[in-house]
Amino acid sequence: MSTPRTQQVCLSDTPYYHCVSRCVRRAFLCGEDPINGASYEHRRGWVENRLLFLSSVFSIDICAYAVMSNHLHVVLHVDAEKAKSWSTLEVLKRWHQLHKGTLFTQQYVKGETLPDYAVTLAEVSAKTYRERLMDISWFMKELNEPIARRANFEDGCTGHFWEGRFKSQALLDEAALMACMAYVDLNPLRANMTKTPEDSEFTSIKKRVTSAKGKHQPKALSPFVGNPKKDMPNGLPFKLTDYLELVDLTGRIIRNDKRGAIDASLLPILQRLNISSDNWLCIATEFEKRTGSVVGQEQSIDHYCDSHHRHRKPNKKCTKLLA
Template sequence: MYEEQLKVIAELAAEWRERLMSISWFMSALNEDIARQANAEDGCTGRFWEGRFKSQALLDEKALATCLAYVDLNPIRAQMADTPELSEFTSAKERIVTAQKALDSQEPHQPKSLFPFVGYPRQDMPAGLPFRLQDYLELVDWTGRQIRDDKRGNINNSIPPILERLNIDAEHWVYNTQHFESQFKSLVGTAISIRAKFQKFGYQRTPGLGLAELLT
Protein backbone atom coordinates (compact mmCIF):
# COMPACT_ATOMS: atom_id res chain seq x y z
CA MET A 1 0.00 0.00 0.00
CA TYR A 2 2.81 2.39 0.95
CA GLU A 3 4.65 1.76 -2.33
CA GLU A 4 1.44 2.35 -4.32
CA GLN A 5 0.95 5.71 -2.61
CA LEU A 6 4.52 6.73 -3.37
CA LYS A 7 3.99 5.77 -6.99
CA VAL A 8 0.86 7.95 -7.21
CA ILE A 9 2.68 10.86 -5.54
CA ALA A 10 5.60 10.52 -7.96
CA GLU A 11 3.22 10.58 -10.95
CA LEU A 12 1.42 13.66 -9.59
CA ALA A 13 4.74 15.40 -8.91
CA ALA A 14 5.91 14.73 -12.48
CA GLU A 15 2.64 16.09 -13.86
CA TRP A 16 2.83 19.26 -11.77
CA ARG A 17 6.48 19.86 -12.66
CA GLU A 18 5.53 19.68 -16.33
CA ARG A 19 2.66 22.09 -15.77
CA LEU A 20 4.84 24.56 -13.87
CA MET A 21 7.13 24.74 -16.91
CA SER A 22 4.23 25.12 -19.37
CA ILE A 23 3.30 28.63 -20.51
CA SER A 24 0.18 27.21 -22.17
CA TRP A 25 -1.03 25.68 -18.88
CA PHE A 26 -0.33 28.96 -17.04
CA MET A 27 -2.31 30.97 -19.61
CA SER A 28 -5.20 28.51 -19.38
CA ALA A 29 -5.36 28.89 -15.60
CA LEU A 30 -5.01 32.67 -15.86
CA ASN A 31 -7.70 32.91 -18.53
CA GLU A 32 -10.20 30.93 -16.46
CA ASP A 33 -9.81 33.14 -13.40
CA ILE A 34 -10.05 36.40 -15.38
CA ALA A 35 -13.03 35.11 -17.36
CA ARG A 36 -14.91 34.22 -14.16
CA GLN A 37 -14.32 37.70 -12.69
CA ALA A 38 -15.18 39.54 -15.91
CA ASN A 39 -18.31 37.47 -16.50
CA ALA A 40 -19.47 38.10 -12.92
CA GLU A 41 -18.99 41.85 -13.38
CA ASP A 42 -20.73 41.98 -16.78
CA GLY A 43 -23.40 39.37 -16.05
CA CYS A 44 -22.49 37.23 -19.06
CA THR A 45 -20.77 33.97 -19.98
CA GLY A 46 -18.02 32.91 -22.35
CA ARG A 47 -14.28 33.30 -22.86
CA PHE A 48 -12.43 36.45 -21.85
CA TRP A 49 -10.06 36.43 -24.85
CA GLU A 50 -11.47 35.83 -28.31
CA GLY A 51 -8.59 33.78 -29.70
CA ARG A 52 -6.46 30.97 -28.30
CA PHE A 53 -3.13 31.66 -26.64
CA LYS A 54 -0.19 31.43 -29.04
CA SER A 55 3.47 31.20 -28.01
CA GLN A 56 6.11 32.80 -30.26
CA ALA A 57 9.88 32.65 -29.68
CA LEU A 58 11.76 35.89 -30.43
CA LEU A 59 15.08 34.88 -31.98
CA ASP A 60 16.89 38.17 -32.56
CA GLU A 61 16.88 41.94 -32.02
CA LYS A 62 14.61 42.59 -34.99
CA ALA A 63 11.98 40.21 -33.65
CA LEU A 64 12.25 41.73 -30.17
CA ALA A 65 11.83 45.30 -31.40
CA THR A 66 8.89 44.35 -33.62
CA CYS A 67 7.09 42.54 -30.79
CA LEU A 68 7.67 45.39 -28.33
CA ALA A 69 6.25 47.98 -30.72
CA TYR A 70 3.35 45.72 -31.72
CA VAL A 71 2.21 45.40 -28.10
CA ASP A 72 2.79 49.05 -27.18
CA LEU A 73 0.78 50.23 -30.20
CA ASN A 74 -2.24 47.99 -29.54
CA PRO A 75 -4.34 50.86 -28.08
CA ILE A 76 -3.58 53.08 -31.08
CA ARG A 77 -4.55 50.35 -33.57
CA ALA A 78 -7.76 49.82 -31.61
CA GLN A 79 -8.40 53.60 -31.64
CA MET A 80 -8.43 53.68 -27.83
CA ALA A 81 -5.63 56.26 -27.69
CA ASP A 82 -4.14 58.90 -29.97
CA THR A 83 -0.51 58.75 -28.83
CA PRO A 84 1.81 56.32 -26.97
CA GLU A 85 1.90 58.55 -23.87
CA LEU A 86 -1.90 58.29 -23.62
CA SER A 87 -2.03 54.51 -24.15
CA GLU A 88 -3.20 53.04 -20.85
CA PHE A 89 -1.71 49.81 -19.49
CA THR A 90 1.31 49.81 -21.83
CA SER A 91 5.00 49.74 -20.96
CA ALA A 92 5.57 52.62 -23.40
CA LYS A 93 3.37 54.96 -21.37
CA GLU A 94 5.00 53.91 -18.09
CA ARG A 95 8.47 54.48 -19.56
CA ILE A 96 7.45 57.91 -20.89
CA VAL A 97 5.89 59.01 -17.59
CA THR A 98 8.99 57.91 -15.67
CA ALA A 99 11.33 59.66 -18.13
CA GLN A 100 9.37 62.90 -17.83
CA LYS A 101 10.00 63.01 -14.09
CA ALA A 102 13.69 63.72 -14.67
CA LEU A 103 13.91 65.91 -17.77
CA ASP A 104 17.14 67.53 -16.54
CA SER A 105 18.96 64.18 -16.58
CA GLN A 106 21.22 63.28 -19.51
CA GLU A 107 19.90 59.71 -19.49
CA PRO A 108 16.12 59.35 -18.92
CA HIS A 109 15.06 57.49 -15.82
CA GLN A 110 13.44 54.09 -16.35
CA PRO A 111 10.74 52.25 -14.37
CA LYS A 112 12.23 49.80 -11.87
CA SER A 113 9.38 47.37 -12.52
CA LEU A 114 10.26 47.00 -16.23
CA PHE A 115 13.25 45.42 -17.96
CA PRO A 116 15.55 48.37 -18.77
CA PHE A 117 16.90 49.55 -22.10
CA VAL A 118 20.69 49.34 -21.77
CA GLY A 119 21.91 50.78 -25.06
CA TYR A 120 23.76 49.39 -28.04
CA PRO A 121 25.16 45.82 -27.93
CA ARG A 122 28.72 45.84 -26.56
CA GLN A 123 31.16 43.85 -24.43
CA ASP A 124 30.29 43.48 -20.75
CA MET A 125 26.75 44.54 -21.57
CA PRO A 126 24.40 44.56 -18.54
CA ALA A 127 21.15 42.62 -18.61
CA GLY A 128 18.48 44.53 -20.49
CA LEU A 129 17.00 45.40 -23.87
CA PRO A 130 19.71 46.03 -26.51
CA PHE A 131 18.50 49.49 -27.57
CA ARG A 132 18.51 53.01 -26.21
CA LEU A 133 15.23 54.09 -24.59
CA GLN A 134 15.25 57.33 -26.60
CA ASP A 135 15.53 55.40 -29.87
CA TYR A 136 12.74 53.00 -28.95
CA LEU A 137 10.29 55.75 -27.96
CA GLU A 138 11.07 57.59 -31.20
CA LEU A 139 10.49 54.36 -33.09
CA VAL A 140 7.10 53.75 -31.41
CA ASP A 141 5.98 57.32 -32.07
CA TRP A 142 7.08 57.17 -35.71
CA THR A 143 5.38 53.79 -36.23
CA GLY A 144 2.15 55.04 -34.64
CA ARG A 145 2.05 57.87 -37.17
CA GLN A 146 2.18 55.36 -40.01
CA ILE A 147 -0.67 53.30 -38.54
CA ARG A 148 -3.09 56.20 -38.08
CA ASP A 149 -4.85 56.69 -41.43
CA ASP A 150 -6.06 60.20 -40.53
CA LYS A 151 -2.48 61.43 -40.02
CA ARG A 152 -0.90 60.35 -43.30
CA GLY A 153 -0.47 63.95 -44.38
CA ASN A 154 1.61 64.79 -41.31
CA ILE A 155 4.04 61.87 -41.24
CA ASN A 156 7.61 62.73 -40.41
CA ASN A 157 9.75 61.27 -43.20
CA SER A 158 12.84 60.79 -41.01
CA ILE A 159 13.60 57.15 -40.25
CA PRO A 160 14.41 56.31 -36.59
CA PRO A 161 18.09 55.33 -36.14
CA ILE A 162 17.15 51.96 -34.65
CA LEU A 163 15.74 50.82 -38.01
CA GLU A 164 18.98 51.69 -39.74
CA ARG A 165 21.13 49.94 -37.13
CA LEU A 166 19.06 46.75 -37.33
CA ASN A 167 18.98 46.94 -41.15
CA ILE A 168 15.16 46.86 -41.27
CA ASP A 169 13.23 48.20 -44.25
CA ALA A 170 10.76 50.86 -43.04
CA GLU A 171 7.86 49.57 -45.16
CA HIS A 172 8.34 46.00 -43.92
CA TRP A 173 8.64 47.25 -40.35
CA VAL A 174 5.27 49.03 -40.44
CA TYR A 175 3.61 45.96 -41.98
CA ASN A 176 5.08 43.63 -39.35
CA THR A 177 4.02 45.83 -36.42
CA GLN A 178 0.42 45.67 -37.65
CA HIS A 179 0.33 41.92 -38.44
CA PHE A 180 2.81 40.45 -35.96
CA GLU A 181 0.66 37.58 -34.64
CA SER A 182 -0.92 36.62 -37.95
CA GLN A 183 2.29 36.71 -40.03
CA PHE A 184 4.59 34.76 -37.71
CA LYS A 185 4.03 31.32 -36.23
CA SER A 186 6.04 29.80 -33.36
CA LEU A 187 9.39 31.39 -34.29
CA VAL A 188 9.97 35.08 -35.01
CA GLY A 189 13.20 36.43 -36.44
CA THR A 190 15.30 36.84 -39.54
CA ALA A 191 15.51 34.03 -42.06
CA ILE A 192 19.03 33.23 -40.78
CA SER A 193 17.85 33.01 -37.16
CA ILE A 194 14.86 30.83 -38.03
CA ARG A 195 16.91 28.48 -40.23
CA ALA A 196 19.53 28.07 -37.48
CA LYS A 197 16.86 27.22 -34.92
CA PHE A 198 15.23 24.66 -37.23
CA GLN A 199 18.61 22.98 -37.73
CA LYS A 200 19.22 22.92 -33.98
CA PHE A 201 15.84 21.25 -33.37
CA GLY A 202 16.28 18.88 -36.31
CA TYR A 203 13.08 20.01 -38.04
CA GLN A 204 12.55 18.91 -41.65
CA ARG A 205 9.83 21.43 -42.50
CA THR A 206 10.46 25.17 -42.19
CA PRO A 207 7.10 26.96 -41.80
CA GLY A 208 7.33 30.75 -41.95
CA LEU A 209 10.80 30.79 -43.51
CA GLY A 210 9.59 32.11 -46.86
CA LEU A 211 7.80 35.03 -45.22
CA ALA A 212 10.84 35.83 -43.08
CA GLU A 213 13.04 35.95 -46.20
CA LEU A 214 10.55 38.33 -47.82
CA LEU A 215 10.09 40.70 -44.89
CA THR A 216 13.53 40.81 -43.28
Protein backbone atom coordinates in the same frame (compact mmCIF):
# COMPACT_ATOMS: atom_id res chain seq x y z
CA MET B 1 -3.60 20.26 -35.68
CA SER B 2 -2.30 22.65 -33.02
CA THR B 3 1.38 22.53 -32.14
CA PRO B 4 1.98 21.27 -28.57
CA ARG B 5 2.93 24.08 -26.19
CA THR B 6 6.14 22.22 -25.26
CA GLN B 7 7.25 22.56 -28.89
CA GLN B 8 6.24 26.22 -29.15
CA VAL B 9 8.14 27.31 -26.02
CA CYS B 10 11.77 26.18 -25.95
CA LEU B 11 14.21 28.31 -23.95
CA SER B 12 17.18 26.91 -25.84
CA ASP B 13 15.77 28.69 -28.93
CA THR B 14 14.84 31.99 -27.30
CA PRO B 15 13.67 33.37 -23.94
CA TYR B 16 11.32 35.88 -25.67
CA TYR B 17 7.67 35.12 -26.52
CA HIS B 18 4.62 37.05 -27.70
CA CYS B 19 1.37 35.78 -26.14
CA VAL B 20 -2.20 36.70 -27.03
CA SER B 21 -5.40 35.78 -25.15
CA ARG B 22 -8.83 36.48 -26.63
CA CYS B 23 -12.36 36.42 -25.20
CA VAL B 24 -14.87 33.88 -26.53
CA ARG B 25 -18.16 35.48 -25.48
CA ARG B 26 -19.91 38.44 -27.06
CA ALA B 27 -19.41 40.24 -23.76
CA PHE B 28 -16.31 42.41 -23.87
CA LEU B 29 -13.18 42.08 -21.78
CA CYS B 30 -13.19 45.88 -21.60
CA GLY B 31 -14.77 48.82 -23.38
CA GLU B 32 -18.49 49.34 -23.91
CA ASP B 33 -20.97 46.78 -25.20
CA PRO B 34 -22.88 48.50 -28.06
CA ILE B 35 -25.92 46.23 -27.57
CA ASN B 36 -26.72 46.63 -23.88
CA GLY B 37 -24.68 49.79 -23.23
CA ALA B 38 -22.80 48.24 -20.31
CA SER B 39 -19.24 49.47 -19.77
CA TYR B 40 -16.47 47.03 -18.95
CA GLU B 41 -13.65 49.56 -19.13
CA HIS B 42 -12.70 48.98 -15.50
CA ARG B 43 -11.62 45.43 -16.37
CA ARG B 44 -8.59 46.77 -18.18
CA GLY B 45 -7.27 47.81 -14.79
CA TRP B 46 -7.88 44.29 -13.47
CA VAL B 47 -5.73 42.83 -16.23
CA GLU B 48 -2.93 45.39 -15.94
CA ASN B 49 -2.71 45.11 -12.15
CA ARG B 50 -2.67 41.32 -12.25
CA LEU B 51 -0.07 41.30 -15.02
CA LEU B 52 2.30 43.63 -13.17
CA PHE B 53 1.80 41.70 -9.93
CA LEU B 54 2.75 38.42 -11.61
CA SER B 55 5.96 39.97 -12.93
CA SER B 56 7.05 40.44 -9.29
CA VAL B 57 6.36 36.79 -8.47
CA PHE B 58 7.47 34.85 -11.56
CA SER B 59 10.94 34.74 -13.05
CA ILE B 60 9.35 36.15 -16.19
CA ASP B 61 9.87 39.75 -17.28
CA ILE B 62 7.31 41.85 -19.13
CA CYS B 63 8.75 43.56 -22.21
CA ALA B 64 5.51 45.01 -23.62
CA TYR B 65 1.76 44.70 -23.14
CA ALA B 66 -1.52 46.16 -24.35
CA VAL B 67 -4.99 45.47 -22.94
CA MET B 68 -7.52 45.79 -25.76
CA SER B 69 -11.34 45.57 -25.89
CA ASN B 70 -11.59 41.80 -26.34
CA HIS B 71 -8.01 40.55 -26.19
CA LEU B 72 -4.67 40.97 -24.48
CA HIS B 73 -1.10 41.17 -25.88
CA VAL B 74 2.02 40.59 -23.81
CA VAL B 75 5.68 40.11 -24.76
CA LEU B 76 7.51 38.04 -22.14
CA HIS B 77 11.12 37.20 -21.30
CA VAL B 78 11.82 34.04 -19.31
CA ASP B 79 14.78 34.47 -16.94
CA ALA B 80 15.60 30.83 -16.19
CA GLU B 81 18.92 31.62 -14.49
CA LYS B 82 17.19 33.93 -12.03
CA ALA B 83 14.74 31.19 -11.02
CA LYS B 84 17.56 28.66 -10.61
CA SER B 85 19.37 31.05 -8.25
CA TRP B 86 16.45 31.22 -5.79
CA SER B 87 16.73 29.35 -2.52
CA THR B 88 14.03 26.89 -1.48
CA LEU B 89 12.69 29.49 0.94
CA GLU B 90 12.53 32.16 -1.78
CA VAL B 91 10.65 29.84 -4.13
CA LEU B 92 8.10 28.91 -1.47
CA LYS B 93 7.53 32.53 -0.45
CA ARG B 94 6.87 33.49 -4.05
CA TRP B 95 4.52 30.57 -4.66
CA HIS B 96 2.56 31.32 -1.50
CA GLN B 97 1.69 34.72 -2.97
CA LEU B 98 -0.35 32.76 -5.51
CA HIS B 99 -1.44 29.61 -3.66
CA LYS B 100 -1.44 28.17 -0.15
CA GLY B 101 0.99 25.39 -0.98
CA THR B 102 1.07 22.42 1.40
CA LEU B 103 1.12 22.15 5.18
CA PHE B 104 4.83 21.35 5.06
CA THR B 105 5.71 24.26 2.77
CA GLN B 106 3.81 26.62 5.06
CA GLN B 107 5.66 25.28 8.08
CA TYR B 108 8.98 25.52 6.21
CA VAL B 109 8.40 29.21 5.41
CA LYS B 110 7.47 29.93 9.02
CA GLY B 111 10.78 28.42 10.14
CA GLU B 112 9.16 25.68 12.21
CA THR B 113 11.17 22.60 13.15
CA LEU B 114 10.30 19.78 10.76
CA PRO B 115 11.28 16.11 10.62
CA ASP B 116 13.63 15.15 7.79
CA TYR B 117 10.88 13.59 5.68
CA ALA B 118 8.80 16.78 5.88
CA VAL B 119 11.79 18.92 4.84
CA THR B 120 12.31 16.60 1.88
CA LEU B 121 8.67 16.91 0.85
CA ALA B 122 8.84 20.70 1.13
CA GLU B 123 11.96 20.73 -1.05
CA VAL B 124 10.29 18.47 -3.64
CA SER B 125 7.33 20.88 -3.73
CA ALA B 126 9.73 23.80 -4.15
CA LYS B 127 11.33 22.07 -7.13
CA THR B 128 7.91 21.82 -8.79
CA TYR B 129 7.04 25.43 -7.95
CA ARG B 130 10.40 26.65 -9.30
CA GLU B 131 9.62 25.10 -12.69
CA ARG B 132 6.17 26.66 -12.70
CA LEU B 133 7.53 30.11 -11.84
CA MET B 134 9.51 30.18 -15.07
CA ASP B 135 6.80 28.57 -17.21
CA ILE B 136 4.85 30.78 -19.64
CA SER B 137 1.81 28.49 -19.58
CA TRP B 138 1.60 28.85 -15.80
CA PHE B 139 2.10 32.61 -16.08
CA MET B 140 -0.80 32.94 -18.52
CA LYS B 141 -2.94 30.62 -16.41
CA GLU B 142 -2.34 32.70 -13.30
CA LEU B 143 -3.18 35.82 -15.32
CA ASN B 144 -6.30 34.62 -17.08
CA GLU B 145 -8.11 32.42 -14.55
CA PRO B 146 -8.62 35.07 -11.83
CA ILE B 147 -9.80 37.59 -14.44
CA ALA B 148 -12.25 35.03 -15.87
CA ARG B 149 -13.70 34.20 -12.43
CA ARG B 150 -14.06 37.87 -11.57
CA ALA B 151 -15.70 38.73 -14.91
CA ASN B 152 -18.08 35.75 -14.71
CA PHE B 153 -19.11 36.80 -11.21
CA GLU B 154 -19.73 40.35 -12.39
CA ASP B 155 -21.70 39.10 -15.43
CA GLY B 156 -23.67 36.59 -13.33
CA CYS B 157 -22.78 33.67 -15.58
CA THR B 158 -20.53 30.63 -15.87
CA GLY B 159 -18.48 29.07 -18.65
CA HIS B 160 -15.40 30.03 -20.60
CA PHE B 161 -14.38 33.68 -20.69
CA TRP B 162 -11.11 33.23 -22.62
CA GLU B 163 -10.28 31.00 -25.52
CA GLY B 164 -9.06 27.69 -24.15
CA ARG B 165 -5.59 28.15 -25.59
CA PHE B 166 -3.55 31.34 -25.74
CA LYS B 167 -1.50 32.02 -28.86
CA SER B 168 2.28 32.18 -28.49
CA GLN B 169 5.06 33.18 -30.89
CA ALA B 170 8.77 32.56 -30.39
CA LEU B 171 10.82 35.71 -31.08
CA LEU B 172 14.20 34.40 -32.18
CA ASP B 173 16.26 37.57 -32.49
CA GLU B 174 16.44 41.30 -31.79
CA ALA B 175 14.62 42.27 -34.99
CA ALA B 176 11.67 40.02 -34.18
CA LEU B 177 11.61 41.22 -30.56
CA MET B 178 11.67 44.90 -31.51
CA ALA B 179 9.02 44.54 -34.23
CA CYS B 180 6.70 42.62 -31.91
CA MET B 181 7.11 45.08 -29.04
CA ALA B 182 6.35 48.03 -31.31
CA TYR B 183 3.35 46.18 -32.76
CA VAL B 184 1.99 45.58 -29.26
CA ASP B 185 2.64 49.13 -28.08
CA LEU B 186 0.91 50.55 -31.16
CA ASN B 187 -2.20 48.36 -30.92
CA PRO B 188 -4.49 51.02 -29.37
CA LEU B 189 -3.41 53.58 -31.96
CA ARG B 190 -4.14 51.22 -34.88
CA ALA B 191 -7.52 50.47 -33.33
CA ASN B 192 -8.30 54.22 -33.14
CA MET B 193 -8.55 54.02 -29.35
CA THR B 194 -6.02 56.84 -28.94
CA LYS B 195 -4.21 59.48 -30.98
CA THR B 196 -0.68 58.98 -29.62
CA PRO B 197 1.22 56.02 -28.13
CA GLU B 198 1.94 57.88 -24.90
CA ASP B 199 -1.78 58.44 -24.34
CA SER B 200 -2.63 54.74 -24.72
CA GLU B 201 -4.10 53.65 -21.40
CA PHE B 202 -3.18 50.23 -19.97
CA THR B 203 -0.14 49.75 -22.18
CA SER B 204 3.57 49.36 -21.53
CA ILE B 205 4.45 52.33 -23.75
CA LYS B 206 2.43 54.73 -21.60
CA LYS B 207 4.10 53.39 -18.46
CA ARG B 208 7.55 53.74 -20.04
CA VAL B 209 6.94 57.30 -21.26
CA THR B 210 5.55 58.36 -17.87
CA SER B 211 8.61 56.93 -16.10
CA ALA B 212 11.00 58.43 -18.67
CA LYS B 213 9.70 61.90 -17.80
CA GLY B 214 10.97 61.23 -14.28
CA LYS B 215 14.29 60.03 -15.74
CA HIS B 216 13.85 56.41 -14.66
CA GLN B 217 12.41 53.15 -15.98
CA PRO B 218 9.37 51.31 -14.54
CA LYS B 219 10.40 48.58 -12.10
CA ALA B 220 7.59 46.26 -13.23
CA LEU B 221 8.86 46.13 -16.83
CA SER B 222 12.03 44.69 -18.33
CA PRO B 223 14.48 47.61 -18.58
CA PHE B 224 16.22 48.85 -21.72
CA VAL B 225 19.97 48.36 -21.16
CA GLY B 226 21.45 49.67 -24.41
CA ASN B 227 22.95 48.09 -27.50
CA PRO B 228 24.63 44.67 -27.13
CA LYS B 229 28.09 44.78 -25.58
CA LYS B 230 30.43 42.71 -23.45
CA ASP B 231 29.17 41.92 -19.92
CA MET B 232 25.64 42.92 -20.94
CA PRO B 233 23.25 43.35 -17.96
CA ASN B 234 19.86 41.67 -18.06
CA GLY B 235 17.34 43.65 -20.05
CA LEU B 236 16.24 44.67 -23.51
CA PRO B 237 19.15 45.07 -25.98
CA PHE B 238 18.17 48.55 -27.18
CA LYS B 239 18.48 52.14 -26.01
CA LEU B 240 15.28 53.43 -24.43
CA THR B 241 15.48 56.75 -26.29
CA ASP B 242 15.94 54.96 -29.63
CA TYR B 243 12.93 52.73 -29.01
CA LEU B 244 10.65 55.57 -27.88
CA GLU B 245 11.65 57.58 -30.95
CA LEU B 246 10.93 54.60 -33.19
CA VAL B 247 7.47 53.99 -31.69
CA ASP B 248 6.62 57.69 -31.80
CA LEU B 249 7.63 58.06 -35.45
CA THR B 250 5.86 54.85 -36.49
CA GLY B 251 2.75 55.95 -34.64
CA ARG B 252 2.69 59.32 -36.40
CA ILE B 253 3.04 57.66 -39.80
CA ILE B 254 0.17 55.28 -39.00
CA ARG B 255 -2.06 58.02 -37.60
CA ASN B 256 -1.48 60.41 -40.46
CA ASP B 257 -1.65 57.65 -43.08
CA LYS B 258 1.56 59.00 -44.62
CA ARG B 259 3.47 55.82 -45.30
CA GLY B 260 6.94 56.66 -46.51
CA ALA B 261 6.54 60.38 -45.77
CA ILE B 262 9.36 60.00 -43.23
CA ASP B 263 12.24 57.62 -43.82
CA ALA B 264 12.05 55.47 -40.69
CA SER B 265 15.12 53.50 -41.74
CA LEU B 266 17.27 56.51 -40.79
CA LEU B 267 16.57 55.79 -37.11
CA PRO B 268 19.57 54.29 -35.25
CA ILE B 269 17.68 51.22 -34.06
CA LEU B 270 16.68 50.24 -37.61
CA GLN B 271 20.09 51.09 -39.04
CA ARG B 272 21.75 48.70 -36.58
CA LEU B 273 19.38 45.89 -37.57
CA ASN B 274 19.48 46.86 -41.26
CA ILE B 275 15.69 47.00 -41.67
CA SER B 276 14.30 49.20 -44.45
CA SER B 277 11.59 51.79 -43.86
CA ASP B 278 8.95 50.04 -45.99
CA ASN B 279 9.64 46.65 -44.43
CA TRP B 280 9.50 48.11 -40.95
CA LEU B 281 6.14 49.80 -41.46
CA CYS B 282 4.70 46.57 -42.84
CA ILE B 283 5.91 44.29 -40.05
CA ALA B 284 5.20 46.79 -37.26
CA THR B 285 1.59 47.26 -38.33
CA GLU B 286 0.76 43.73 -39.51
CA PHE B 287 2.91 41.58 -37.24
CA GLU B 288 0.29 38.93 -36.39
CA LYS B 289 -0.99 38.79 -39.95
CA ARG B 290 2.50 38.37 -41.43
CA THR B 291 4.00 35.93 -38.92
CA GLY B 292 3.48 32.45 -37.48
CA SER B 293 4.61 30.59 -34.38
CA VAL B 294 8.31 31.33 -35.01
CA VAL B 295 9.56 34.81 -35.96
CA GLY B 296 13.05 35.95 -36.89
CA GLN B 297 15.53 36.98 -39.56
CA GLU B 298 16.76 34.43 -42.08
CA GLN B 299 19.86 33.40 -40.13
CA SER B 300 17.80 32.84 -36.96
CA ILE B 301 15.20 30.82 -38.82
CA ASP B 302 17.94 28.67 -40.43
CA HIS B 303 19.46 27.93 -37.02
CA TYR B 304 16.03 27.11 -35.60
CA CYS B 305 15.25 24.69 -38.43
CA ASP B 306 18.64 22.98 -38.11
CA SER B 307 18.29 22.50 -34.35
CA HIS B 308 14.75 21.11 -34.71
CA HIS B 309 15.54 19.06 -37.86
CA ARG B 310 12.90 20.89 -39.88
CA HIS B 311 13.33 20.86 -43.64
CA ARG B 312 10.53 23.30 -44.38
CA LYS B 313 11.38 26.83 -43.26
CA PRO B 314 8.53 28.81 -41.64
CA ASN B 315 7.66 32.45 -42.29
CA LYS B 316 9.74 32.92 -45.43
CA LYS B 317 7.92 36.16 -46.22
CA CYS B 318 8.45 37.39 -42.68
CA THR B 319 12.24 36.90 -42.85
CA LYS B 320 12.32 39.26 -45.83
CA LEU B 321 10.38 41.91 -43.91
CA LEU B 322 12.92 41.76 -41.09
CA ALA B 323 15.75 42.62 -43.46
